[in-house]
Amino acid sequence: MLNNTGHLLIFLVMVLSLTIIYKSYLELKISSQKISNSIYQLSLFQSTFAISSFLVLIVAFINSDFSLINVYENSHSAKPLFYKIAGAWGNHEGSLLLWINILVIFSYFFLIFNFNHLKKFRLLTLIIQNLLILGFVIFLLKNSNPFSALEPVPSEGLGLNPILQDPALAIHPPLLYLGFVGCSIYFSAAMASMLANYRGKSFALSIKSWVLISWCFQTLGIIVGSIWAYYELGWGGFWFWDPVENASLLPWFAITALMHSVMVLEKRDNLYSWVIILCLLTFILSVTGTFLVRSGILNSVHTFASDPARGIYILIFLSLMILSSLLIFFKFYKKENYSFNFKSKETFILINNWFMTFFLVTVFIGTLYPIFLDVLTDVKISVGPPFYNIVIIPLVIPLLLLMVFGPQFNWINSNKFFSTKLIILILGAVGVNLFIFFIFGSYSFLTNLIFISSIFLIFYSLIELKKVLQKKIKYNLPRIISHLGFGMMVLFIGINHQYSLEDDFNLKVGEEKKFSHYEIFFDDIKLKEEKNYKAVIGNFRVKNIKNDTTQLLNPEIRIYANPETLTYEAAIKTRISSDLYLTMSNISRSDFYNIKFQNKPFMIWIWISALTIVLGGFLQLLNRRNEN
């Protein structure tokens, strides 16, 4: 029953897509200023059907309806309800349905919220967005149908990958999808803007809220994924420069550049072509990331059962997108007049964009070069973290400094430059840096510079924040908060990286180990039975010899039955100044347990500062709403 309902709903979405394209096309020729009501209605119906189809899938997962292959393969009746629901998007087919949902909903919202823009531009956006919808619906129906039926109906499902059964990972896909697929709407709008010759300031106004929304969710999604990696993967790291992580970072650099340069287009009516390129690039990179992650070229937890046909379809779709956007871009390209004064805000935003482009190119080369080399020459290589660290970290220093200087400048032209206040701030930052140096001990010249520049940015942002709060003007608040968050993030990652303590050793039950100023006692192990897994829980006492405190840590080894998997759950004691992190694993046929112990300073502050960056984005969204 459910499979028919689901099919019907998706089919309706597709038919409505075609109708909307046809209707909008006819409407283009009518000279009235308003878009007819029928298009609004069709679009509303389309969203309703898309959302219903997704709800049907969720219901199937809740009811453990194993007559659907998708439910059978990814769920189990003994799974907690929360993970049954999350299972709906924790697989390739379901997540594709979520993808289509976001395409459709954004299409509808863009239509209703941009009523004061040119009719031709809005209709063309709608047409292009529906072409995208059509492409993905066909992909879904042909190759990755979440509603495929299974005959005979099995009595039990195979279960969801246990490492996906986690709250952070349950909300990670919807967040990231809102971010990545949300980019589609200004991809369509950018194409429409060129076709309808609706350029400049008004185009910027039509897309800027959408850019902001998708930026916020993308950033949030990446942070949640990273938090998950921190406590679930059991290595205590949170960013590994893994190709899969890089795939999510590529569109992020593009969208961050776009978010800044769209302001130049709005305020100064400049950089139109560059903004268009970034709009197109952001969504193209999002789809490229999806292609890399889903096709099985990169292997990770995101590669559900990989299927070459899938990769090929996305690749064809991607090539069509790139080709058509290039065609339209060059066909409708108009020469622009750039008149930039060096001492102006727009120059600094442009410099920000150069930095973002540089980071983008670096990560792009590092991620794709091994793949190309493999395809072309059969040589297998991998590019490790040192590459990214060497290329990216030094450039963070000028970026941090520019984040202080840039925002001080006015649009068009401004005269102020170094003031005594800034010099005092730099001296203050150097002072704090020396203080950190004194407390923790030595580090390299480069690290010194990074600490100084990030503390400088933090100081400056705090002073500005105080000013804004006193005068009670909201105007600059979001930017100040995001920049403050970035400065804090760099500083805390730096300190964390520099002063983490780490050791690996093997212990038997009852043994103890001394390491740095810690003593670790492995007291005993317990067995525990849960609804969907069995757990071996270790009892550890970690004694800090310096201040004579003892912490209890209980890492687990979990044995999941469906599917049969072993996972290691880290024990993490989060405190304001540092995290204690301990994982325990067992190696076959041995009394020894493999222990990894870490003390990671200011871990919680990395998350807080990353969330501060996003907070700025959401505040800006609220500002926009008040402005309107």
Next chain:
Amino acid sequence: MLSSKVKNRIIFLTTVALITLVAIFFIIQSLDKNILYFSSPTEIKQSEDVVTGKKMRIGGMVKKNSIKISENNIQFIVTDFNNEIIVNFSGTVPNLFAEEKGVVAEGKLKDKSFFEADRILAKHDENYMPPEIKKIMNNSNAK
């Protein structure tokens, strides 16, 4: 005589071009230094000049009954069913490290049959096999 506007533009464009070139040169340079090559035990046995002390990756299956654990390290044998290599590692092994499962180790070669690993790579699927290993296995099966 060029007008100052044109002159400015030329200066601007040359600067941009120069910066771009330097940036790309810089990226490629560091990329070259930080590439890790992947080899199978057979490739290492057959190669004429084994580079010791350069970071690389090796992969294969963990041989049955080969894991030896002591207080500070783990030793096991990686095999591609034609040749073997002993791997020494002190650190935490990932979730799915087990005998007769695929493994990728990152580290340095001591000599042709001894490898000092500083990282064992984790993959998150019990059926997962690194593509490199799958290929090696297919090759050995074909022989």
